[in-house]
Amino acid sequence: MNTLRQLFQKHLAQTSDSPLMLEINKAEGVFLFGPNGEEYFDLISGISVSNTGHGNPEIVSAVQKQAADYMHLMVYGEYVQKPQVELSEKLCSILPENLNSVYLVNSGSEAVEGALKLAKRFTGRSEIVAFKNAYHGSTHGALSIMGCEEQKRNFRPLLPDVRFLNFNVEDDLKQITDKTACVIVEPIQAEAGIRIPSLQYVKKLRERCNETGALLIFDEIQTGIGRTGKMFAFEKLGVVPEVLLLAKAFGGGMPLGAFVSSQEIMSVLTNNPILGHITTFGGHPVSCAASLAALNFLSSNKIVDEVDNKGKIIADELAKHPLVKEVRQIGLMIAVELGSFEKVQALIQYGLKHGFIVDWFLFCNTAVRIAPPLIITEEQCRRVAKLITDGLNSIS
Incomplete structure (x- = not known):
């Protein structure tokens, strides 16, 4: 055997x-x-x-209870499901006012994909700015903004109109223009070996996005949910993005991701076309129950x-x-x-x-x-x- x-x-x-x-x-x-x-x-x-x-006993209990009540019911967004609603309410309650609309997905890569679509749809622009030595996932769109040619060379062609800047280099920020749909960045570069930017650099990045109308997307898939000593790394840096990406620890050990923005920005996915972004298992009730228990555990203790x-x-x-x-x-x-x-x-x-x-x-x-x-x-x-x-x- x-x-x-x-x-x-x-x-x-x-x-x-x-x-x-x-x-x-x-x-x-x-x-x-x-x-x-x-x-x-x-x-x-x-x-x-x-x-x-x-x-974690609190998370295990939440998973067991939700699994006994119900698991998958319908594709995301059609039914009012208590675990999704309660989790989204909790998440928005600990985020800045402009981050008040949550789209739940299955993973970090999916959160990235949804955010890129959202930025293009909202701005009507196509250019994406990312950073050298960045890691955002392995699906085609996420791979397109990975800052390492060796990892993606054999999968080309990938998304066009992607520009890469050097991380924590202020002079490069001038390459963000009124043609840029979004700037996607890890507030602390993780796979590059924990590269922490200066507060001045992050402030300048925020200002440049404001000047050009580009959406600032913070990929907090690794840094979020307490890893940096704040619930979210942007709290340490003093800058709030238009779009926040979560996954990994967000699920409390279960597969779950999210991209979070304002209701105004997120509403563009509801029309022209309708169902601008859809997912079957995104926001799975059991994963949402685990996530809510994890957030409550971290905050209460x-x-x-x-x-x-x-x-x-x-x-x-x-x-x-x-x-x-x-x-x-x-x-x-x-x-x-x-x-x-x-x-x-x-x-x-x-x-x-x-x-x-x-x-x-x-x-x-x-x-x-x-x-x-x-x-x-x-x-x-x-x-x-x-x-x-x-x-x-x-x-x-």
Whole structure:
């Protein structure tokens, strides 16, 4: 009989020729457990998804209750479904006044696709401005605005009229013009290795969009839902976009995404043509129930308020190590720069043998990614820093 690992390789389409092949039987809190009881600190949270921790009782309960009431009923937008309405109301209550209309989808890539359509339809323009080393997803439209030619070369032709700027370079902002439908940007570039812009740059970006009439789209798919020490990264930067994109942690562990804008902007999807954007499973009731429980959990327990300090505990300790060239940190979003892909891989492999999981970045393979669930305790942060320090000592 084939083992589970053999069946995995035989029947699941692979994304690389060297999958991690880590088999997990259970997950709880900040830990993953293997089939023989192996325990791992999950320091990547499924790439910033499991912010509320694995097996969160409040979210599990919400999922179970909603699944018992009903699951799929009808394509998005036709029926009044309580989980969708309550989630949207909650989300809008913690967002600025102009972000008051929510379109629920299945994933981050879908949120990106919907936002690009929305910007083109509202402005009547076709040009999209994105950034080098940006990651927005792998569907065709999202791939078109990915800031890495190597990742998309073999899938061309892609969307036309896409212009790429250098991130955090003010002089490039003059390339945003009255032909630009939208500027889509990660407020903190994630896959580029946690690149944090200056507050002045973000302010200038906002001003340039105002001058040209281009919609500013913030992709907060990784940074949203508490990861940076605020519920949304734009709160730290002091700039509000016209369109906000959410996914990953937004679903509380379930698949869910959203693009959020004003009622005025969003209304263009209702006419010329009607059904300007449609989805069958977007805003699935069970996912919405999980999302609402996650938002309530984070806000009622004041977990987000503690994120900055937890991140600093890890970052400050690792920055002392002679092998570490730089630590880039905002909240519990940390890049530990080692300057070498080989050293990063060695630390990843060390972690798998010594009880912790870290990762690298898609466009920065010389740095280690650390992004644990936000519920990690300060004591666990100190333990994690010690484990990683031991790993760095072993590869020095």
